[in-house]
Amino acid sequence: MRILGWNCRGICNASTVRALGAQIKGARTKVVFLSETKADVYRMEFFKKNLKFDESCVVEANGNASGLCLMWKFGIDLKVVEFNKDLIAVKVSDQCVDWMLVGFYGPPYYSEKKKAWGNLFALLESHQGPWAIMRDFNYIVNEEEQLGGNKGGPSATNYLKELLFEFNAVDLGYSRNKYTWARGAIKSDHAPILMDTNPCERFAHKPFRFEAVWLRDERCSAVIKEAWKGKVSGSEFVKLYKKQAVTREALRKWNKEVFRRCQDRINSLLKKIKEVLHLKMDFLKKIFKPSSRNGSLEVKWRRNNKDAIKNEEGTWIHESGQIKDKFWENFINLFKEEEVYFPEHLDHLVLPCITEEENEGLICIPTPEEIKDVLFQMQGPWS
Template identity: 45%
Template sequence: MKVLSWNYRGNYNATTVRALKAEIKGISPDVIFLCETKASASRMEEVLNSIKFADMCVVEAKGITGCICVMWKVGFMIHQVEYNKNLIAVKVFDALCSWLLVGFYGPPYPAKKQKGNTFTWARGRWGSSAIKRRLDRAIASISWRLAFPKAVVAHLGAINSDHAPILLDTKPEESFTHRPFRFEATWIRDNGCNSVVEKA
């Protein structure tokens, strides 16, 4: 199962909807978690139909802020468990096991955040010259990781948003990638090197 998570930054913009469709076409996710869509439930219903997904759970925007939504394709058994303005929890009934998927969106205003340190990663010198980032992530319980040991999380390229989508894949395809040729200087010391090169 592939789960796409994206801080969508408002879906009244037609280019943002096209960007979502492009992501769906490229990676073919089964479940999508969108946050900060700034949309009503009826607008999210339009998006659901335009991307040809089967069902959704949505907490609509208050005025022009907020809105989180989980959408899924036909053939997936997913039930809503809990929701509020910051999270949607759904139960996924997978062939292997049932598990909870929680999409979370924290408040965008610093005064409303109680999250400890501002940054989760730093590199370089101390002080203002250090490179600092707050990295997005996916987390899982130990039992979930045991059930899906090959699961991977990837950060995708940001399209029409200053936030990069995150992709969780519980069953990544094992594909062989060709490694580029690298010349090792120590090969020259081997007496058989010349004959190998000549035969090639």
């Protein structure tokens, strides 16, 4: 599902609507989130029909400011969870999992930030399950995300950083334009953002897998150490994420240069083996042709063919379809779970193996420090 998010800075403009329509058509989006629409419900209903969407949730603008709208098409299973002047939250149900999509607009004024972000934090805390935010946060995580302008004082609260830390949230990253906002632009000064929850296979990245065979090569550890030395910025969690990403790319490049795609070579050799076996079978068939002289070979080939089977009543079954059904029925019965009767008065015979105190220790959730200690004590290739 493709979701388009855009701070349109006012939808009541013909050129803005044309630009939005072109984006929707080009990206084939099913869901659109608009912020700062500066429009009421009736205008957004008109634009929804004009853009060929079927359902919507609208938060009217306050005069000539703000305004939110989430539109979606038939076939998308969405249910509105909550909405106010700063956000619209919906539950999305797809084939894999139910998750929450939040369209959020962070107020640019300090006096309004605390309430808006407080509502967002409360919503995320109350939700059990995965979520994603299409947003205009009006915050940056690090200085690399901004070019020029006032970067704000270090004492000001950065609610975006707090959200990433409190909820262990992950920035999904981006492609193409690094900066999505420009001061002094005509019409909307924000670039639209497209999120694809199910990208086409041809565009999907190949998942990274650490190969145990790499550890046999002494150069592997040097590649990892060199990649890990790189300087990155951000919080401790973000630094760890970025270093892991750099290390993955370094190992991918090294694997391609050194091992020359081992799996491709293995597949090529397997293909050649199959070709040789196929030629050998053709040769044997030409020598042992079915005839009166070589009838034993023909009989041997037919020996594993089930022409008839006998059921429980002693009746022979000859039809192939009935034979298949009978095999399937017996297989199901063979592995069917049987009901076991356990008398209640025998409960005292099963003595407890552990104490209540030991059981509490087994079911308690390990702390981050305990997880860290266990991971650092691991041995072998996966440590």
